[in-house]
Amino acid sequence: MTDGFDFKAYLNQARQRVEAALDGSLAPERPESLREAMRYSLLAGGKRLRPILCLAACELAGGDAEHAMPTAVALEMIHTMSLIHDDLPAMDDDDLRRGRPTNHKVYGEAVAILAGDALLTRAFEMVALRSPGVPPERLLKVVGELSLVAGAPGLVGGQVVDLESEGKEVDFDTLEYIHLHKTGALLSACVITGATIGGADPALISALRVYARGIGLAFQIIDDILDITASSEVLGKTAGKDLVADKTTYPKLLGLEESRRRADALVGEAKDVLKPWEQRAMPLLALADFITSRDR
């Protein structure tokens, strides 16, 4: 299905464009300490899967990926702010992220909290004030989608339930609630906002919601598996932390084998739903495999 499509080159090129856009997005921030703290986490590397999903969905919908770039940057800002706040001592109390000290370890708790707040609002600024060439109706829909995914109905709600579940026996529904809100909702927003900017019809939007739900849950299952099987060095964060904190995970609930089977099934469903779009869906099909691969 992906014959003739050079995914590696596609990914490489998309990443470079995203990195350049991220780098250019924070120039006027003041004061200096705040700007540094924002840049430290936003430009900390990573695979930039969320922005790339957004650009790919825009193109699948027939749009120009450049029009979706400010929104792609906004999505990475929201992702980054949620990592900064989740890592805080009052929350998950993490010292390492992507192989480097976490934001609050470098800049202190106060600036870390504020850098997160500033990235969150900056995300909305990117869409509302820095997205030339996109009709206001579409941008307003994007703002709405981002507001839901970043707040109580998304990342924040998931994090609260996650914190409340620590050290407790948690059932399967609660586990899925946490992951759909903490991971799935944002991945979904990536493709929905990209497709919206590209002018997608309702059929494509519906298909992309199914696609995103599948890869979102699969992504989290793989994450849980990696937390058990990989070492701290490979992950660049404190491995085995979920087990230490007695967090509920898929492997803990279902076992490693069944977790892997479930992830594969979810990726399969996600890809099937995009079949009607054939060749144009190739980047998103390849991304589904990549995002949920064992060595991503």
Added chain:
Amino acid sequence: MTDGFDFKAYLNQARQRVEAALDGSLAPERPESLREAMRYSLLAGGKRLRPILCLAACELAGGDAEHAMPTAVALEMIHTMSLIHDDLPAMDDDDLRRGRPTNHKVYGEAVAILAGDALLTRAFEMVALRSPGVPPERLLKVVGELSLVAGAPGLVGGQVVDLESEGKEVDFDTLEYIHLHKTGALLSACVITGATIGGADPALISALRVYARGIGLAFQIIDDILDITASSEVLGKTAGKDLVADKTTYPKLLGLEESRRRADALVGEAKDVLKPWEQRAMPLLALADFITSRDR
């Protein structure tokens, strides 16, 4: 100039409408603990001056105040989130706010941080998804204005400089920078967003920026004065705290008398600029006096 205008009745009625809108704005939030923390601070009383400024500016521009109500609620949400985060132990470490324990004292730091994040994103949701009857172009401008005021160019930037200034000798420019960003920017956003929804022309927008800058600085000067002259009981927060923390304030830099003179001059200028709008500007003229009165 305010003959025949019953400001007390106007304020009372506006407050009741704002309270009802605030109360109705958070119903579907989940989980329960997050919803409670959000409601605790958002519905903690207060004079609701920011939402009322927004509604008044919308009407001055010739618009229907009901159209501006979701934005008025959004402004109070942004104000509330900044108070919750500023009160945190890592920031100003305040135990009391409006005569009650601060958010983190009741719900813990983690939920307080997340309740702030959720209120901030909910503000954008109010504008983007819950503002029926307003053209998307205007709503997108409102989103842009809110994104600037809540982030690094506004509240967050002001708070960072404020924290960095503690225990230091701070010059007048830095003091004004802090207050223009922490207080003035949001008051300005109140009237600008309200006027934008009401369809204001550029002349009115310009005048309102001058108006807001004047009352914003005057408001802060009065706040500094009250911090010295009033008791904890009257303020409902820890009085004299600025002096204890060795914060730079207007009275400290200029003396009490000169601070009062400066506040009066600023209010005078703010009112002058709205004179061309005559009777229709009455609510905003009365609000300028009220906001900067000694016993507000």
